Amino acid sequence: MSFFKQVLATITGIIITGIIAFFLFFFMIAIIAQFSSEKTQPAPPNSVLYLSLDYNIIEKSVDNPFEDLDLPFGMAEKSIGLNDLLARIEAAKTDDNIKGIYLNASTANVGFATLKAIRDALVDFKSSKKFIVAYSEGYSQKAYYLASTADKIYLHPQGSLDFRGLGTSIMYLKDALDKFGINMQVVRVGTYKSAVEPFTMNQMSPANREQTMSYLNSIYNMFLDDLAASRKIQKDSLFRYADEFVIRNADDALKYKFIDGKLYKDELIAEIKKRLNIDNKKDIPVVSVLNYGGTPTNNKDKSNEIAVLYAYGDIVDGEGSIEEIGGDKLSRELRKLREDEDVKAIVLRVNSPGGSALASDIIWREVDLTKKVKPIIVSMGDYAASGGYYISVAADSIFAEKSTLTGSIGVFGLIPNAKELLNNKLGIKFEEVKTGKYATMLNSWDKPLTEEEKAIMQQYVNETYQTFIKRVSDGRKIPTSKVDSIGQGRVWTGEQAVALGLVDKIGNIKDAIRAAAAKGKLDSYYVKEYPQSESPFSSIFTTSKDKIRMWMIGEDLGEYYKYLKELQKLTKHTGIQARIPYTVEIY
The missing domain is CATH 1.20.5 (Single alpha-helices involved in coiled-coils or other helix-helix interfaces)
Known part of the structure; x- marks a missing residue:
C-alpha cells in the first residue's frame, strides 16, 4: 500500500x-x-515612414509581448490594428520629422473596405505635400491599388505586376461529405442564403452566382475608378488591359503607364536619399509604421467623450474570445457606455460576417436602448452582413465603405447527419432512452430529422427571419415587404446598400465620429476606444490544445488551411445562424 x-x-x-x-x-x-521588443518611438529627424503589409492587419491592435521572439503556435505573429495604422499615417502627415512614406508592398491580405480605408489615409497624407514612393519586386492587384496613390511607383526590372480583374472562388464539399457518409440537413429562409451551399451542392446556384457577380462588379468599378483617377488612365482602357491581361512584367507596366520607372533597390535608395538631401554614404533615417509612436492631435476635452466600440469577428453566444463578438460581452460594454455620463456619443465599429441569431438580437436590444439615451452611429468595415447588419440597424445612422459587404438578411440552421459514416462505415450505433418524443432531436448525429422535426426547425427559422425583417423595418423605416424583397439573404456592397436604404452614407470611421459629434451637438470632444485592451499575456492562457493543433495543421496545409477553418467554423455553430455566405475572398 x-x-x-x-x-x-x-x-x-x-x-x-x-x-x-x-x-x-x-x-x-x-x-x-x-x-x-521595440517600443513605439518617435521618428528621427528627416526620416521616412516605412509602410509594408507583410503582417496581419486586424481591426483593433492587440498587445503581443512575444511578437519579436521566434515562438510557435502563432504567438509571435506580427500584427497591427487598422485603428493604429490609420492613426499613425495621420500623425505622420503633421510630423515635421517625417518627410515622406516609403511604401513597399507586394501583397495585401485584407478586404477591400480595409484596403480602401488605408488608401484614403494615404491620399489624405499627400495633401501635406510630403512624398510617397512605392516600390516592389512584384505587385498583387491589392498592393498596386495602394501603390497607385504614390507620387512615383517603381518596379524591379525583372518584377511583375498582376492586373487581371477581380475574382473569387468557393469550395464545394458535398461529394467529399458523401464519401464520408455525412449529409448536411438544412433549414433556411432566403433565396440568396447560400452559406450552406458548399455543404449541399457541387456547384454554385444561379441565385448565388447572380449576387456574387453583382457585388464583385460593384467593387471592381470602385477599384477601376480610383486607379483611373490616380494614374490618369481612362477607365475603359483599364478594363481592357485587365480583360486582355496585357500587363505582366515591368516592361508592360511601364509601357501602359502603370509605373514610373524600373529600378533596382540600390537605385531606389539613391532616389530616396536625393529626396531627403542625404549624402550617399549615410543611411536613410527610417521608422516602421509598426513602431512609430506618433499619434494624431486629439481634442482633450475630457467632459465630452466619443466612445468607439469595436465589434469584430463571428457573433457567438456568451462571452466569446478576443477574435469573436460575444453577445453577452458586447452588450455589457454597450450598457456601461450608455450609463457613463462622460460618454456623449458612441460609434459602433462593426466588422463581422454574422453568426448566432440569438446573440445578434441581444446586442440589437442594447443598441436600441442606447439610441434612446445618446447618439450611436455605426461604422462598417469589410463585413457587416447578416448578424453584423442585424446589430447595426437600430443605430441613428450607418456609414459603410463602398466595398463593404452588408445586407444578407436571412437565416439558416445546419444539422449534420452522419448515420452512414457512424453506422455503416465505422460500425458505431446508438440506442436512445427518452421521456419525450423530441427529447433527442438535435443531440445525435446518427439519424436524419423526421418530417415533423424538420417542420419544427423550419418554424424556428421562419420566426427568426420575421423578427430580423421587423428589426430592419423599424430601424431603417422601410416597409417589411420591401425589406423582404431586398433581403432573402442577398449580399450587397455598401454602395448598393445606400441606394436601397440599408445604409445612410458612404464614409469611413472618421466620418462616423464626426457624425456622432454633430448628432450629440459637440463642438469639442475626444475619442476613446473600447473595449479596453486585455493583458498582453492573456494569449498564454488562451492557447488551448485545439489552437495548437489547428496551428500545426495550418503549417502543413498552407493556403488550403483557410478552407478547413471555414468548415470548422460552420460545423461548430449551433442554433439558428444569421451569417454571410462563407468568407468572401476577392483576389
Whole structure:
C-alpha cells in the first residue's frame, strides 16, 4: 500500500512541477519580450515612414509581448490594428520629422473596405505635400491599388505586376461529405442564403452566382475608378488591359503607364536619399509604421467623450474570445457606455460576417436602448452582413465603405447527419432512452430529422427571419415587404446598400465620429476606444490544445488551411445562424 502511495505522490509531484515550470517558462519569456521588443518611438529627424503589409492587419491592435521572439503556435505573429495604422499615417502627415512614406508592398491580405480605408489615409497624407514612393519586386492587384496613390511607383526590372480583374472562388464539399457518409440537413429562409451551399451542392446556384457577380462588379468599378483617377488612365482602357491581361512584367507596366520607372533597390535608395538631401554614404533615417509612436492631435476635452466600440469577428453566444463578438460581452460594454455620463456619443465599429441569431438580437436590444439615451452611429468595415447588419440597424445612422459587404438578411440552421459514416462505415450505433418524443432531436448525429422535426426547425427559422425583417423595418423605416424583397439573404456592397436604404452614407470611421459629434451637438470632444485592451499575456492562457493543433495543421496545409477553418467554423455553430455566405475572398 505504501508503494502505491509513493507512486501517486511522485506522479502528483511531477504534474505540479510541470505546471509550475510551464508558468515560469512563459513568465521568463514575457520578461525577456518586455525588455527586448521595440517600443513605439518617435521618428528621427528627416526620416521616412516605412509602410509594408507583410503582417496581419486586424481591426483593433492587440498587445503581443512575444511578437519579436521566434515562438510557435502563432504567438509571435506580427500584427497591427487598422485603428493604429490609420492613426499613425495621420500623425505622420503633421510630423515635421517625417518627410515622406516609403511604401513597399507586394501583397495585401485584407478586404477591400480595409484596403480602401488605408488608401484614403494615404491620399489624405499627400495633401501635406510630403512624398510617397512605392516600390516592389512584384505587385498583387491589392498592393498596386495602394501603390497607385504614390507620387512615383517603381518596379524591379525583372518584377511583375498582376492586373487581371477581380475574382473569387468557393469550395464545394458535398461529394467529399458523401464519401464520408455525412449529409448536411438544412433549414433556411432566403433565396440568396447560400452559406450552406458548399455543404449541399457541387456547384454554385444561379441565385448565388447572380449576387456574387453583382457585388464583385460593384467593387471592381470602385477599384477601376480610383486607379483611373490616380494614374490618369481612362477607365475603359483599364478594363481592357485587365480583360486582355496585357500587363505582366515591368516592361508592360511601364509601357501602359502603370509605373514610373524600373529600378533596382540600390537605385531606389539613391532616389530616396536625393529626396531627403542625404549624402550617399549615410543611411536613410527610417521608422516602421509598426513602431512609430506618433499619434494624431486629439481634442482633450475630457467632459465630452466619443466612445468607439469595436465589434469584430463571428457573433457567438456568451462571452466569446478576443477574435469573436460575444453577445453577452458586447452588450455589457454597450450598457456601461450608455450609463457613463462622460460618454456623449458612441460609434459602433462593426466588422463581422454574422453568426448566432440569438446573440445578434441581444446586442440589437442594447443598441436600441442606447439610441434612446445618446447618439450611436455605426461604422462598417469589410463585413457587416447578416448578424453584423442585424446589430447595426437600430443605430441613428450607418456609414459603410463602398466595398463593404452588408445586407444578407436571412437565416439558416445546419444539422449534420452522419448515420452512414457512424453506422455503416465505422460500425458505431446508438440506442436512445427518452421521456419525450423530441427529447433527442438535435443531440445525435446518427439519424436524419423526421418530417415533423424538420417542420419544427423550419418554424424556428421562419420566426427568426420575421423578427430580423421587423428589426430592419423599424430601424431603417422601410416597409417589411420591401425589406423582404431586398433581403432573402442577398449580399450587397455598401454602395448598393445606400441606394436601397440599408445604409445612410458612404464614409469611413472618421466620418462616423464626426457624425456622432454633430448628432450629440459637440463642438469639442475626444475619442476613446473600447473595449479596453486585455493583458498582453492573456494569449498564454488562451492557447488551448485545439489552437495548437489547428496551428500545426495550418503549417502543413498552407493556403488550403483557410478552407478547413471555414468548415470548422460552420460545423461548430449551433442554433439558428444569421451569417454571410462563407468568407468572401476577392483576389
